[in-house]
Amino acid sequence: MSYRQRLSLFVVIDSLIVITAIFISGFLVNADINVFTLPIVLSAAVILTSHLFFSWKLNLYKKAWEYASIGELLILIKIVTYSVLTALIAQQLILQETAFRLLAVTWLIHLLFMGGSRLTWRMYRNQLVNRYQDKKRTLIIGAGSAGTMVVRQLLHNRDCDLLPVAFIDDNPHKHQLDIMGIPVIGGSNKIAEAVEAFKIDNIVIAIPSLNKKELNTIFSECAKTTADTKILPMLEDLVTGKISVNQVRDVRVEDLLGRTPVEMDIELVSDSITDKVILVTGAGGSIGSEISRQVSLFNPKRLILLGHGENSIYTIEMELKELFKDSQIDIKTEIADLQDANKMMDIMRRYVPDVVYHAAAHKHVPLMERNPEEAVKNNIIGTRNVAEAASWNGVGTFVMVSTDKAVNPTSVMGASKKLAEMIVQEMDQESDTRFVAVRFGNVLGSRGSVIPHFKKQIERGGPVTVTHPDMIRYFMTIPEASRLVIQAGALAEGGEIFVLDMGEPVKIVDLAKNLIKLSGNSLNDIDIEFTGIRPGEKLFEELLKKEEIREEQIYPKIYIGKTADLYIEEIEQIVATYSSLSREELRETLLVLANRKRPAKQKEMLPISS
Structure with missing residues (x-):
């Protein structure tokens, strides 16, 4: 219905209501069938005219009565009151008398009919909507x-x-x-x-x-x-x-995490990224791609997406070009293997980035237990190659993404990340580049994480497999983890290990139960089975060793760990000899070195298991 049709309909209905209210009032007051007396006819004409005028003046006919509230009711009371007062003045001026009883009853019936008609329409409409849907x-x-x-x-x-x-x-x-x-x-x-x-x-x-x-x-x-x-x-x-x-x-499961996400210092981050050249390794991965998205929000001059998998790099490139098509960001892609030191040097020489976010790594604990040589090649040698290339070419800040599994590591993956942290800290002591590491817990929804795995098991009808009923982990979302990495780059002075206050740890079995409930199933529908702790796993993770802990926060919920002992010569020995060791020998060597507590300056070499 158009506005003109709606206005005409309301004018006709209101006119009938006004006239009916006045003549009913006349009948009630005079108790006489003959209501066409001069006071009543005069009042009818004045009130009708006044009602239409004040309704127009107070925008009554622009109100949608299906959404009426107290405000619309107050407007209606004003219109009826003004109309009756106008009639009272007209009676006094023309008839030299006023029919107070007539006007009082008219005011009451007028208001009752006007409000009742709107309320009836609203009730009818609500029932109509609900009935047919x-x-x-x-x-x-x-x-x-x-x-x-x-x-x-x-x-x-x-x-x-x-x-x-x-x-x-x-x-x-x-x-x-x-x-x-x-x-x-x-x-x-x-x-x-x-x-x-x-x-x-x-x-x-x-x-x-x-x-x-x-x-x-x-x-x-x-x-x-x-x-x-x-x-x-x-x-x-x-x-x-x-x-x-x-x-x-x-x-979502993120809603139920018992923590408040950390927000970035926008001004500080902007100063470190806007109009700068940024390089992200592992840019096709869960963390690397999210870092790339969030970095793009700050309008870097150029963003280099470096990764080994062409499909994932192509996907994030197309996404960013679509999301930021109106910006001036120059997005470049590089398909490269971190183990190729010459390629890393060439990339750094060509782009000379201001900031490098090193997110590329092998992270799957069970897979690295079975393939420790790959952890050495990617996590240790790869980190060294990228770090040395960054230092040699004058990169301003190098931020390495690390993990809580690097604390007192019991797995090859954790040990390799711990040794990679040592490389980064050693580089900071020798280079003008600011080298830092960022350590956090498990990331919700990242590739290979427990959440997608549980969801697939639930979709198949179960069972959901949990390693141990007491297994606990720290969790954060991918965007939050990426913000921490970016914030660390902005805060970096060199040599720090940044650690996020991860809040309360979450029991994996509780996480599984919540996911079952969130999927619309009950715990009676989907079974939970305990499969036992896998090789290299711990019941709980730590973010800092006791000797690394500093109590003060450098930023809300962000701590800095103290510099640990560095075993660079021993790391170099592993790099030189890992290919000649059996997997068991290599696994033991990595874990012994990553957990060693002797002073770093001691020159004794690591024993190699036979």
Whole structure:
């Protein structure tokens, strides 16, 4: 219906309401069938004219009554009051008398009919929308501003298939109240009971201010039901219109992590990246590709994507060129093997980067246990080649991505990363380039991580395999890990090992249970099997050894570890002899050196197992 048609319809309806209200008032006041008296006819003409004038003046006909609130009701009261007062003045001026009783009753009936007509239309429309759409009965967690906004939009959104039928809120003052016609039935301990009583299909968590611990508590209650649990997007995104309320999303495992992500110092990072030449090794990997995305946000002059796998490098190149097509970033790609020292030197010589983010590495613990020589070639020799090329060509800052598995390592992968850290720290002492390492825990969703593995097992119907019931790990998201690497580059003075305060560690079995629940299954549907600790694995990971710990934070939630003993000559011996050793000999040699605690200046060489 066009605006003109809508306006004409409202004028006709309101005119009939005004006339009917006046003549009914005349009949009630005079108790006479003959209501066509001069005071009544005069009042009818004046009130009708005044009503239409004040309705136009106060924009009544521009209001959508299906979304009416207290504001629209106040406007209606003003219009009716002004119209009746105008009639009172007209009676006094023309008739020299005023029919107070007539006008008082007219005011009441006029307001009742006007408000009633709007309310009737709103109720009819709501029933019509709900009747002809197959909507899912929805429980809203949170009866605050966000929850009421969700309910308002859901009730009037034809495109959304969610129908709010009840609220849950932990504020006892709201219990047993109706908000927008929706009952508040109790606190979060009533979730399971409400789902059963109201036959709930969906649960929407609509409390943006929830911290991770509170969200975990609520999700645990929701997981006891068969309802599909979703979470509200950021409230500011709803208010600004960036997203709509029907874009509620599934709860993700990242939402349940008991930590607050670290944010970057934008100004400091911008100074280190904007209009600079940046090189990322391993740019096709999970961390390397995300570093490349976030670096691009700061408009570097040139971004070099270096990697060994052509498909992954091509993919991130195409993605960045599409995402930043309106920017002036010069994106270059290099397919190269870190073990090719001449190629590394050539790349550094041609581009002379200001910052190098070294994210390329072999990271899979079981695979490196079976192939220790590859860990030496990629993680140790590869790091040395890139670091030496960076130093030789005057790179400003070199940031190496490391791991918590480098602390007291029990695996080949952890040991190789520990020795790579030593190489980087030694290079810092000899070079004008600032060399630093960044150490963090497991990354959610990275290639080969436990999350995608669990999801595939759940999709197949289980079982989900966990190595040990007491296995715990630190977790962070890929964007957060990448921000830490970038922030470290901006903070670098040289020689540091940056460590993130990872929050509370997570039990892997609890993570598996949450993923099963998030997938819409119950723990009765998907079994969890314990397979035993794999070679090289530890029950728990550490981020710093005792002798490395410094208590002060250099940046919120970022610590700097003390420089450890460096065994460069022994590392060089491993590099020179690894190909002649058996895998068992090489594995033992790496672990002994990575865990050695004697002074670095001692010249005694490592014993080689026979």
